[in-house]
Amino acid sequence: MRAAMLDAEVGDDVYGEDPETTRLEQDVAALLGHPAGLFTPSGSMANQLGLRLLVGPGEELVADVQAHVVRAELGAAAVFSGITTRTWASDHGRLVADAVRDIAEPNAGAYSVSTTAIALENTHNFGGGTVQPQDEVLAVQAFAREHGIALHLDGARLWNAHVASGRPLSELADGFDTVSVCLSKGLGAPVGSVLVGSTEHIAAARIWRKRYGGGMRQTGMLAAAGRHALRHHVERLADDHANARVLAGALGVDPATVDTNIVFAEVTDPAAFVAEAAARGVRLMQLGRTKVRVVTHLDVTREDAERAAEALATIAR
Numbered sequence: 001m002r003a004a005m006l007d008a009e010v011g012d013d014v015y016g017e018d019p020e021t022t023r024l025e026q027d028v029a030a031l032l033g034h035p036a037g038l039f040t041p042s043g044s045m046a047n048q049l050g051l052r053l054l055v056g057p058g059e060e061l062v063a064d065v066q067a068h069v070v071r072a073e074l075g076a077a078a079v080f081s082g083i084t085t086r087t088w089a090s091d092h093g094r095l096v097a098d099a100v101r102d103i104a105e106p107n108a109g110a111y112s113v114s115t116t117a118i119a120l121e122n123t124h125n126f127g128g129g130t131v132q133p134q135d136e137v138l139a140v141q142a143f144a145r146e147h148g149i150a151l152h153l154d155g156a157r158l159w160n161a162h163v164a165s166g167r168p169l170s171e172l173a174d175g176f177d178t179v180s181v182c183l184s185k186g187l188g189a190p191v192g193s194v195l196v197g198s199t200e201h202i203a204a205a206r207i208w209r210k211r212y213g214g215g216m217r218q219t220g221m222l223a224a225a226g227r228h229a230l231r232h233h234v235e236r237l238a239d240d241h242a243n244a245r246v247l248a249g250a251l252g253v254d255p256a257t258v259d260t261n262i263v264f265a266e267v268t269d270p271a272a273f274v275a276e277a278a279a280r281g282v283r284l285m286q287l288g289r290t291k292v293r294v295v296t297h298l299d300v301t302r303e304d305a306e307r308a309a310e311a312l313a314t315i316a317r
């Protein structure tokens, strides 16, 4: 990856003159089956550009209660775009179309706020790397189409959903107005995400990206890292999923319930558990009052996972 970065052809991407970035945008758009793509510095920016294109000020976005756009983007949709948000509850972030139908309210009239977009997340981070059931996704899309509601997909880890489900990326990204994907995280690029959508949406997103301070100059080196990751680091995500199951076993979680590379375990004292794991050389994250999160990625080998599992198994849950 570093060699690819070193060799990257560069230009000024603010003027659309960075060839490697343009190639990355085209590659990702083609993979996801959308007409155009836009490189962004982060997944949060890609999500927020998508949302602001689909939802006007004072209009409503509905999303899962644990969605990244709701929990972990620091209110950006409200701060930057004036978007109001309502959420549905779920089990492990797993989509149930009825939950969406129950709360979405298009054309609510002069008294209540109208829903203009639905955001889904695949895989679902805080749900535990959950791959969304495709039939439920299709049911939500049919509902949205029927009511003229727009759809955004936070596909930060769509690659994991693709590898775990065997479904083509273009199938998973189909039917959404905008889709964000991350090149960092499991794919291992140092930085960067891509937003895809229609030519018109992406042209508008390019202007908003600059307005947000996300217009960057010689991004070819970063784009080259992303293109290298797309060539070499997608199919190997299956190793991360297998390693996550090894860790699940050690944490008392049924490996069969682990869809991808994220494992959540219930523990009585998460802070103490994280500290004890760190003392044994395993970095975890506390999430909430009862959970710890374990994530595998391309720098975690099978041997690392087995060693970590041995260490974790010795800590009282």
Ligand SMILES: Cc1ncc(COP(=O)(O)O)c(C=O)c1O
Pocket (backbone or CB within 6 Å): 041, 042, 043, 044, 045, 047, 068, 069, 121, 123, 124, 125, 154, 156, 157, 182, 184, 193
């Ligand atoms: C589902 C999901 N979407 C978006 C993001 C945001 O990505 P970034 O950290 O690049 O802003 C994350 C980050 O963890 C995520 O898990």
